[in-house]
Amino acid sequence: MHPLLPHPLTKTEPLAQLQALYQMAVELSALRSLERVLDTALRYCLELTGSQFGFIGLNTANGKALDVVAIQGFHPSRPFYEHNHLIPLRPNIFARVVLENRPIRSEDAMTDPTRVGQPKGHPPVGTFLGVPLRIRDEPMGMIGVANRPESYQDEHEQLLLTFAAQVAIVIRNAQLYEQLTATNEALEQKVARRTRQLEQARDDLAQKAAQLQRLLTETVNVQELERQRIAQDMHDGTNQLLIGAMLELKSARQRLGRSEWERAEESLESVQHILRQVEAEIKRVIYDLRPPTLDALGLAPAIRRLAEQFEGFTQVPCRVMVFGEPARLPSRVEIAVFRLLQESLHNVSVHAAATDVEVILAFAPRTLKLTVIDDGRGFDMAAIYQNSNGHLGLIGMKERAESLGGRVTIQSQLTQGTRVELIVPVPTDETNR
Ligand SMILES: Nc1ncnc2c1ncn2[C@@H]1O[C@H](COP(=O)(O)OP(=O)(O)OP(=O)(O)O)[C@@H](O)[C@H]1O
Numbered sequence: 001m002h003p004l005l006p007h008p009l010t011k012t013e014p015l016a017q018l019q020a021l022y023q024m025a026v027e028l029s030a031l032r033s034l035e036r037v038l039d040t041a042l043r044y045c046l047e048l049t050g051s052q053f054g055f056i057g058l059n060t061a062n063g064k065a066l067d068v069v070a071i072q073g074f075h076p077s078r079p080f081y082e083h084n085h086l087i088p089l090r091p092n093i094f095a096r097v098v099l100e101n102r103p104i105r106s107e108d109a110m111t112d113p114t115r116v117g118q119p120k121g122h123p124p125v126g127t128f129l130g131v132p133l134r135i136r137d138e139p140m141g142m143i144g145v146a147n148r149p150e151s152y153q154d155e156h157e158q159l160l161l162t163f164a165a166q167v168a169i170v171i172r173n174a175q176l177y178e179q180l181t182a183t184n185e186a187l188e189q190k191v192a193r194r195t196r197q198l199e200q201a202r203d204d205l206a207q208k209a210a211q212l213q214r215l216l217t218e219t220v221n222v223q224e225l226e227r228q229r230i231a232q233d234m235h236d237g238t239n240q241l242l243i244g245a246m247l248e249l250k251s252a253r254q255r256l257g258r259s260e261w262e263r264a265e266e267s268l269e270s271v272q273h274i275l276r277q278v279e280a281e282i283k284r285v286i287y288d289l290r291p292p293t294l295d296a297l298g299l300a301p302a303i304r305r306l307a308e309q310f311e312g313f314t315q316v317p318c319r320v321m322v323f324g325e326p327a328r329l330p331s332r333v334e335i336a337v338f339r340l341l342q343e344s345l346h347n348v349s350v351h352a353a354a355t356d357v358e359v360i361l362a363f364a365p366r367t368l369k370l371t372v373i374d375d376g377r378g379f380d381m382a383a384i385y386q387n388s389n390g391h392l393g394l395i396g397m398k399e400r401a402e403s404l405g406g407r408v409t410i411q412s413q414l415t416q417g418t419r420v421e422l423i424v425p426v427p428t429d430e431t432n433r
């Protein structure tokens, strides 16, 4: 029994009752867990009314039953509880408390005309007092106490009703608190998940930024090297040839001055020969800079030409297959596809040790697909992606494809060859050209 409670309570001790009620309200309001609130509240109810048995029932969400959420004075087995904890909200002696939203008393619940059949194993219920638990005058459940040795009096009813008003508020608070805790936990989990995603996204972005930085540096370096190479080519090839041509012209003039017609003729032929070489050399340099076939004839012929060059250079057969209706595309698309093939074939020649290469160009109304398949030694892509230092070819391809709204897929396995596939959307707007 609660130490503050004189038992049984009588009308002659209103101050003690008040103190007890106050004390209980304070203690209850400090409890947070719904289960403990219910147990403590019910314990007080039994003590307040000198009852031996009691329960608290709360309306189920669908409003069709009372769910017995606390019992005292009887310890049901788990199966018993599972089977009987819902009391249908029909006008029986218990549920009427809620249905009629008023206290109900009985001298003997077993013989009451509105009795409920007691489930087997339930202790007999004799005297009974039930009061509604109300929130803003609406019943949310009930407290039932029973088996007080003498009958329940008005004062017990009043006391239990007053106490129930407090308990209802505390229960509602505990329910709200539990809801809040559950919502908070869900929210925290959500935030944690989102934070992890954001961290991942941030890391990915940082990695991408670093790659782009390297790509940019490398591109600038490559540009510089390319200029150097072209300058060297022009100097070594064209310039030397032109100097040769000038010397031959000079000697042709001298020979003409000396009327050595035949030898002058020889010199002029030599000049002609050298100028043809200059022309070929200039064509080669121009081709390297920007393949004229690409601008003049489009992708398919330029790709065939590149494949032939690859074959000539590596002695590895390189078949080209073209599907669909070859169409002219914006030049930035054509050059990107061409460069991707150049880079892929370069990789094949340097890394693959392939014996066969296949290039497939497929024109569709909205997309263009280029596939390069080799039967070479393949590679471990995860390893390359993890450490892309110094390997910028594949990354460059991906970036270039993405800048056109397309994408590159690379499939490779050790000893199983490599397949590089580029898909780019074909712009339909003529102004895009
Ligand atoms: N067709 C291929 N067959 C086998 N290995 C390949 C092939 N293509 C790429 N690789 C492997 O992938 C790596 C990365 O290729 P990537 O083109 O990105 O860089 P790289 O060729 O090494 O250097 P670069 O930046 O000059 O292109 C290569 O070093 C090579 O190990």
Ligand SMILES: [Mg+2]
Pocket (backbone or CB within 6 Å): 343, 346, 347, 392, 393, 394
């Ligand atoms: Mg490469």
